[in-house]
Amino acid sequence: MTDYLFPNDSGYDTERRGYNLSVDHKPEVVIPATSVADVVDAVRLATSRGLGVAVQATGHGPSVPADGQVLINTSRMEGVAIDPVARTATVEAGVRGGALVRAAAEHGLAPLNGSSPEVGVVAYHLGGGIGVLGRQFGWAVDHVRSLDLVTADGELRHVTATSDPELFWALRGGGKGSLGVVVALEIDLHPVARLYGGGMHFDATDPGEAERVLSTWAEWTRTTPETMGTSVLLIQMPDLPFLPEAIRGRRVVHVRFAFTGEAVDGERLVSRFRELGPVTDTVAEMPYAHVGTIHAEPTTPVPFHARNTMLHAFDQAAVAELLAETATGRYLVEVRHMGGAFTRPGAVPASLGRRDGEYVTYAGGVAETGEAASLVADLDRLMARLAPWSTGGPAVNFLSGPDVTAARLAAGYLPADVERLAEVKRVVDPTDVFRTHHGRA
Known part of the structure; x- marks a missing residue:
């Protein structure tokens, strides 16, 4: 059996923390599992003491702290x-x-x-x-x-x-x-061994430019083939020295592409955005192993609060509502193109029954404890403004943080399920x- 880690032990804090620091676990014991036998022993230990069991690998999606319970850290099980x-x-x-x-x-x-x-x-x-x-x-x-x-x-x-x-x-x-x-x-x-993929940044300091890019993307997605995966991100970039000068400290729109067809067809599909004058452009033929560079998401742990909802449409009116509500740049907003095979049932039925989104919008930001209530209020206001386009439910995978209620979770499923x-x-x-x-x- 692997070592138990109690609150006063060295390594306890490291093992209990995950990526999203808005949920601060204080378990009675943390068990860094290295095998299935460790997990079995941990569950049996918990039940013998009348304790609950929580599990964490990377800690990207917690919503409830495992206080007073047994927390199994599975991050070492890497086979x-x-x-x-x-x-x-x-x-x-x-x-x-x-x-x-x-x-x-x-x-x-x-x-x-x-x-x-x-x-x-x-x-x-x-x-x-x-x-x-x-x-x-x-x-x-x-x-x-x-x-x-x-x-x-x-x-x-x-x-x-x-x-x-x-x-x-x-x-x-x-x-x-x-x-x-x-x-x-x-x-x-x-x-799938390669992609025609990458991203283009557009300077969104001028709200009119942001509206032009987002509206173009919204209209363009209505006719893109299922072999094109795409999303768009509106974000205030930090002023950090490792970022390209063209986007450092600026409000930008980042349009992402992942196309499995031939590069020449991909180039034709994204040409509409090149005509809009991006300030960065990394879209090119790439091995699939580099797919993580397309979104280039941060990896530093932060206290993050977020909201998301499926959308049945994303049109010019929705773009206007989104831009009006996010003018302060306090939090990021991403819209991913769904539709296609996302809307079709799998070969074997699964409890993931809500497949009604043509798009999904995700909004989130970093806030320490004293600032969280204000950020959450802003996020809720954005979701309210986008309600006319919402299917009424979230994407379960994007639910995280301490604000996930039973009702919000249930809305991610069909009522009968x-x-x-x-x-x-x-x-x-x-x-x-x-x-x-x-x-x-």
Whole structure:
């Protein structure tokens, strides 16, 4: 058994912290797991003491602190096995997206990874998985073949559509920390070895320029092929010396592209934006292993608060509302193009039933404790202004921070599936051992 770490032990603070510092865990004990046996022992320890169990790999998406509980840190479980013939990958609980991408790329294959190389593969899939290639291949969760799960009774279960169809349904979309500890996943890989991708920054200091770029993108996405993944980010860049002079300290719009078709076709598709005069342009042919450079998301831990909602449309009127509400530049706003295969059901039904978004908008910012209430109020006001375009529900994968309520989480599912998930929970975890998960606040 690995070492237990208690509050006064060296290493306790390091092990309990994750990327989003807005949730400050104070568990009774932290267990840095290195194997499935460690996870089994940790769950049995917790149940023997009447404690709850929480699990953390990278800490990007916590919503409830694991205070007074057993926190299992799975970040050391980093095994990745690629089967190039079957086009599958088996990943352990601590594997990050970038490590999986690199391992698959050695065989000319790609997972349906997200935009950040630092996000944990397991939790990303359990929450649905909005991948860079998702318009072409669908949600990442629809490409899960099997899961290895340690349940509340301390037993390891291999879960498939055949062995346990109801639990398999529930875990894929609704199993993020609430039904057990997923210690491994088997997922599909896809024959994608390169992209025509990258990003273009536009100076948005002038609101008219921001409106021009966002409106162009909104109109352009209505006719783009499913082989084009794209998003747009409105952000006030920090004044830091390592940033390019053209964007340092400026308010910018960053338009991102990930196209799996031929480079000549990709160049034609993005030419409309080059005509708008970007101040940076990194869009080019690239190996898929470099996909994480497209969004180039930060990796330094911060106290982050966010909101998101699915949109049935994103038109010029929505652009105007977004720009009017975000003029201060206090927080970032991203809009990702969904539609395509994201709207279609997977081959095997999953609890991720809400597939009604043609777009998803995500807004968030950094705030210390004393500033959080004001930031959250601003984010809520933006969501209210975008309500006419909202489908009424969020993307579960983008829910994080202490403001995630049970109602907000439930809105991410079809109403009938909320009770079905609750019934699976009652069967597999009747004493609510895994009580530290989204929506308990």
